[in-house]
Amino acid sequence: MQYTFIGDIHSAADDLKVLLQAKSIQNSRLVFLGDYIDGRGSRNGSNHSDTLEPLAVLDIIMTRVNKYGDIALLGNHDDFWLQTAYGDDLIYQNWRLNGGARTWHQLGIHSSNLTVIADALNQEPLSRYTKFLTQLPLTWENQAMMAMHAGIDWTYPLDQQVRDDLLWIRDDYYFDQATQWHHNLTKKVMITGHTPVQTIQDDGYGLIKMQADEQDVPRYLIDAGSRSGAQNGGIFALTLSENGDVIAKNWVVNGQLLDGNFPYLQA
Template sequence: MNYTFIGDIHAAADDLAVLLQAAAVKNNRLIFLGDYIDGSATRTGSSQPDALAPLAVLDLVMARVQQHHDVALLGNHDDFWLQTAAGDDLSYQTWRLNGGSRTWRQLGIHSNRPLVIAAALNQPPLARYTKFLAQLPLTWQTDRILALHAGLDWRYPLDQQVRDDILWIRDDYYYDDQQQWHRNLTKKVIVTGHTPVQTMTDTGAGFIKMQADAHDIPRYLIDGGSRSGAEDGGISALTLDEQGNVVAMHRVIQQQLIEVL
């Protein structure tokens, strides 16, 4: 079996629909890396706004999980939803500053008051999405592959990781003390999202392969900058075989499927 890992979607339901219809991924098991909501409609170099449809994204992901036994992981933006629904004020404030106000309107919530938002997230029609997000795992793994939203704190084994690091970590996962790629201290190929690759490279490939040297087990960052405002922002999909070898790499940008590898 091949596994296709799908990076941050951020409300790009139109691009996700194109990807899910692609012959290259149809027979694979899909692993979604989180961040299904909260996107920007503006794109550098374009005067036409991109569509934002967070509930349509969640509907597509939920259908894949329920009907095809695919896997959806929790992202930090999805956690904003969960923690705000639970009444956590810090999460509400952070969400508000990171796309929340825009997303609430798309969810049909026309208020910025935390109690009103929490109530709406816990009542129909949104309650079923809250319930879905609440049962999402933080990690997925096989004997050869590990997937999670953001990364790991290398000081601790997987079973001792702090939840916030799995959802939020960046530089301490990517780099060592010399600002070179950190060596992969697990024995597994690791696939993450969370950080748009455009903030780290201008290759336009939609993913980054990280290796300390030729003998280091690779790590892949596949947040393709979907609805991030990047000119070439889109959804990235990396397909690996059961041994963790790269089979294919695809991107969907403005509803156009692009084969990268």
């Protein structure tokens, strides 16, 4: 079996529909890395306006999971929804500042009051999405590969990872103390999203391959900056064999399906 890992989507239902038509992923088990909601409708240096459809994205993900047996992992933005539904004031405030206010309007919630928002998330028509998000795992792995939304803390064993690190960690996962790529201590190919590649290495590619040296087992960062404001932001799909070998790279920018082996500098 081959697996296709799909990076952060952030309400880009139009690009997701295009990506799912790519021929090279049709025989794959899909693994979505989280962050299905929130996002920006504008791009840096462009007057083009992107559509934001969080519920349409969730409908697609739910269908893929329920009908085709694909895997969807929880992202930190999806967790904003969950924790706000539980009434967590601190998370609600964080969500409000990180795309929540815009998303609430798209969900048909015309209030910024925590109680009103939490009630709406726990009632129809939104409660079925809340229920779906509560069931999403934080990690996925087989004998050769491991995936999660953000990464892991190298100072702890895999069975002692903290939930917030799996959803939020950045530099401590990517780099060592000398700001070089950290060695992959798991010995498994790792695939994560969470941090747009453009904020680390803006060379026009939608993926970063992280290896401390030639012997190091690779780690892939595949958040291609969908609805992040990046000029070439899109959704990236990395297709790997069961042993973690690269089979295909695809990404979609502005509705165009592109070969992920090449850069895309202009949006």
